[in-house]
Amino acid sequence: xxxxxxxxxxxxxxxxxxxxxxxxxxxxxxxxxxxxxxxxxxxxxxxxxxxxxxxxxxxxxxxxxxxxxxxxxxxxxxxxxxxxxxxxxxxxxxxxxxxxxxxxxxxxxxxxxxxxxxxxxxxxxxxxxxxxxxxxxxxxxxxxxxxxxxxxxxxxxxxxxxxxxxxxxxxxxxxxxxxxxx
Amino acid sequence: xxxxxxxxxxxxxxxxxxxxxxxxxxxxxxxxxxxxxxxxxxxxxxxxxxxxxxxxxxxxxxxxxxxxxxxxxxxxxxxxxxxxxxxxxxxxxxxxxxxxxxxxxxxxxxxxxxxxxxxxxxxxxxxxxxxxxxxxxxxxxxxxxxxxxxxxxxxxxxxxxxxxxxxxxxxxxxxxxxxxxxxxxxxxxxxxxxxxxxxxxxxxxxxxxxxxxxxxxxxxxxxxxxxxxxxxxxxxxxxxxxxxxxxxxxxxxxxxxxxxxxxxxxxxxxxxxxxxxxxxxxxxxxxxxxxxxxxxxxxxxxxxxxxxxxxxxxxxxxxxxxxxxxxxxxxxxxxxxxxxxxxxxxxxxxxxxxxxxxxxxxxxxxxxxxxxxxxxxxxxxxxxxxxxxxxxxxxxxxxxxxxxxxxxxxxxxxxxxxxxxxxxxxxxxxxxxxxxxxxxxxxxxxxxxxxxxxxxxxxxxxxxxxxxxxxxxxxxxxxxxxxxxxxxxxxxxxxxxxxxxxxxxxxxxxxxxxxxxxxxxxxxxxxxxxxxxxxxxxxxxx
Numbered sequence: 001x002x003x004x005x006x007x008x009x010x011x012x013x014x015x016x017x018x019x020x021x022x023x024x025x026x027x028x029x030x031x032x033x034x035x036x037x038x039x040x041x042x043x044x045x046x047x048x049x050x051x052x053x054x055x056x057x058x059x060x061x062x063x064x065x066x067x068x069x070x071x072x073x074x075x076x077x078x079x080x081x082x083x084x085x086x087x088x089x090x091x092x093x094x095x096x097x098x099x100x101x102x103x104x105x106x107x108x109x110x111x112x113x114x115x116x117x118x119x120x121x122x123x124x125x126x127x128x129x130x131x132x133x134x135x136x137x138x139x140x141x142x143x144x145x146x147x148x149x150x151x152x153x154x155x156x157x158x159x160x161x162x163x164x165x166x167x168x169x170x171x172x173x174x175x176x177x178x179x180x181x182x
Numbered sequence: 183x184x185x186x187x188x189x190x191x192x193x194x195x196x197x198x199x200x201x202x203x204x205x206x207x208x209x210x211x212x213x214x215x216x217x218x219x220x221x222x223x224x225x226x227x228x229x230x231x232x233x234x235x236x237x238x239x240x241x242x243x244x245x246x247x248x249x250x251x252x253x254x255x256x257x258x259x260x261x262x263x264x265x266x267x268x269x270x271x272x273x274x275x276x277x278x279x280x281x282x283x284x285x286x287x288x289x290x291x292x293x294x295x296x297x298x299x300x301x302x303x304x305x306x307x308x309x310x311x312x313x314x315x316x317x318x319x320x321x322x323x324x325x326x327x328x329x330x331x332x333x334x335x336x337x338x339x340x341x342x343x344x345x346x347x348x349x350x351x352x353x354x355x356x357x358x359x360x361x362x363x364x365x366x367x368x369x370x371x372x373x374x375x376x377x378x379x380x381x382x383x384x385x386x387x388x389x390x391x392x393x394x395x396x397x398x399x400x401x402x403x404x405x406x407x408x409x410x411x412x413x414x415x416x417x418x419x420x421x422x423x424x425x426x427x428x429x430x431x432x433x434x435x436x437x438x439x440x441x442x443x444x445x446x447x448x449x450x451x452x453x454x455x456x457x458x459x460x461x462x463x464x465x466x467x468x469x470x471x472x473x474x475x476x477x478x479x480x481x482x483x484x485x486x487x488x489x490x491x492x493x494x495x496x497x498x499x500x501x502x503x504x505x506x507x508x509x510x511x512x513x514x515x516x517x518x519x520x521x522x523x524x525x526x527x528x529x530x531x532x533x534x535x536x537x538x539x540x541x542x543x544x545x546x547x548x549x550x551x552x553x554x555x556x557x558x559x560x561x562x563x564x565x566x567x568x569x570x571x572x573x574x575x576x577x578x579x580x581x582x583x584x585x586x587x588x589x590x591x592x593x594x595x596x597x598x599x600x601x602x603x604x605x606x607x608x609x610x611x612x613x614x615x616x617x618x619x620x621x622x623x624x625x626x627x628x629x630x631x632x633x634x635x636x637x638x639x640x641x642x643x644x645x646x647x648x649x650x651x652x653x654x655x656x657x658x659x660x661x662x663x664x665x666x667x668x669x670x671x672x673x674x675x676x677x678x679x680x681x682x683x684x685x686x687x688x689x690x691x692x693x694x695x696x697x698x699x700x701x702x703x704x705x706x707x708x709x710x711x712x713x714x715x716x717x718x719x720x721x722x723x724x
Contacts (some may be wrong), residue, residue: 014221019559020555020557021561023559023562049232050231050232052224052225053227053228053684055227064229071425072446074242076245076600077237077242079616080244093599093602094247094598098242098264139553143231145227146230146549147230148231151445159548162562162566163548163566163568165504165548167228168229168391169228169391170227170400170401171389171401172389173388173390173391174389174506175390175392178505179352179505179506180351180352180353182354182501
């Protein structure tokens with residue numbers, strides 16, 4: 001899938017950083033998850049809320065892939081959160097907001113253009129030196145690793161498979177025996 | 183105002199009696215097709231990102247922030263953002279709740295008489311008794327569909343009949359913790375739960391998917407509040423207006439004449455009405471009263487949460503807390519003072535204390551778990567071993583929270599919502615009653631976990647003033663049980679509403695949510711607020 005937000009260099013830095021945070025993140029497409037969040041408004045409906053009620057992985061129709069349209073109010077909230085307020089009055093009713101895109105641009109720059117070629121020890125040192133950005137990236141890496149695959153990460157459920165988690169199980173659910181027995 | 187459990191229950195009663203009702207809901211409608219209320223929208227799903235991280239059920243804390251401070255001396259506010267947000271969506275808090283629907287006990291309505299006053303707390307008896315409410319509890323259980331075992335809890339108040347359904351399948355972890363609790367002399371029992379154990383009310387039985395607390399139910403096995411809302415809409419006499427924010431109740435000559443509201447496009451309108459029912463929850467209801475100039479000095483005061491004591495164990499075996507309906511067992515022993523708790527209360531300088539209902543539970547979803555582990559090479563191993571999910575089990579005690587006049591909701595002086603209205607500001611600090619009770623019962627719950635052969639245990643509380651704002655545990659209470667901001671009573675000088683929820687000052691305004699609670703008990707508030715809403719709506723027709 002073409003990237004929605006990152007250029008190739010930025011994507012490579014994010015992917016390499018996520019792999020240090022969560023080994024296996026690259027295979028699971030965690031950077032695609034982050035790209036999908038930061039570029040949510042590049043598609044319509046925006047990739048904010050996956051649909052329902054079922055994913056099709058355990059029966060029923062595959063509804064997760066049909067993202068839920070946003071109201072103008074929802075769009076205001078999510079554009080502000082992602083793009084920042086950018087001096088736009090309707091986004092600044094309680095003051096300016098720094099968006100996720102800007103935090104990523106600055107964070108990626110701080111990790112360095114040569115981040116992908118550094119050895120793992122150096123990469124970890126740079127991540128530790130950028131504690132605020134790394135905390136944000138780790139939040140998103142966890143979401144991309146273990147969130148529903150429709151958001152771009154957890155490719156083919158690989159994040160869930162690693163931990164023997166079945167993910168969304170509707171409409172099959174679990175039998176009473178599976179609930180009550182070891 | 184409000185389409186949650188209280189508003190839906192009131193609308194059901196009023197429409198059944200032939201009244202015309204308009205239900206205003208500021209959140210979106212993800213629940214049912216307004217043209218064909220028997221058709222469900224299908225927007226709910228087993229999706230951790232959508233429900234626990236991306237504010238799907240609202241309110242979005244950017245659009246509708248709240249503010250918080252512990253004490254007035256902390257300044258205008260110490261924190262702005264998500265302050266105890268209960269869903270702002272059609273169905274309200276009923277959508278995200280895991281549906282534990284216990285009744286209160288007789289003593290819960292007369293704590294002051296039963297146990298005596300507590301210094302610094304505005305403890306009072308309710309102006310009604312358990313017996314007054316029992317018929318409405320029975321009606322509420324039938325309306326919503328509650329599964330339970332009437333004979334299983336020795337502390338339960340008398341009932342006029344059985345639960346509408348038997349309990350559902352017990353979770354494996356709960357079978358272990360319940361057995362350990364029993365060995366130590368406690369009395370765990372199947373949690374009364376508003377999730378179908380068998381097909382009921384035209385809705386299917388719960389299939390144990392595990393995405394229960396904080397999630398909308400994809401198959402609508404949870405009955406609250408879809409059942410009363412559906413019935414009200416199917417009567418043809420109720421109109422539901424989502425994405426409409428009521429900004430003011432219009433009052434003339436001591437009577438409400440209707441409301442002003444802002445529609446989804448931002449346009450303001452007026453709706454006239456002979457009666458106004460407030461069911462926006464114990465934060466938004468007093469906010470609207472204050473926005474409307476209803477200035478009874480107690481509006482917004484006596485805000486209560488439940489003081490949560492979280493006692494968790496690391497276990498040797500996996501107990502798969504992600505299978506089942508979040509909580510299947512509870513125990514009530516800590517709601518009744520015993521010799522040991524009386525000694526501990528005395529040591530703490532209190533005449534008495536008690537805790538609350540204890541939920542036997544474990545963490546169920548992996549994103550939440552993953553964020554607890556450090557990043558790096560050990561992450562994958564931590565997730566596979568899963569000491570903080572698959573091998574974790576324990577208790578959440580919903581501890582009784584003393585009413586204090588200084589704990590309150592008022593209007594923030596500077597922070598606005600997206601529509602330009604002042605947001606609710608919460609000023610809240612716990613009383614030493616809660617902290618002392620939590621310390622005592624936390625130790626006793628830890629004993630049960632050791633009886634379960636725990637490898638290790640950890641105890642935290644919410645709120646905890648020693649943690650920073652913005653963290654999961656912080657000075658802001660996590661409990662979504664919000665109560666008390668328009669307390670009920672017979673005396674207009676010490677209460678905001680009368681025993682039927684009518685404002686003393688403006689009697690055609692009726693409150694049908696947990697704002698009216700006099701004390702918090704240690705039980706989840708939903709069934710009690712639904713019973714009170716049914717009783718209040720019935721009284722409106724006299």
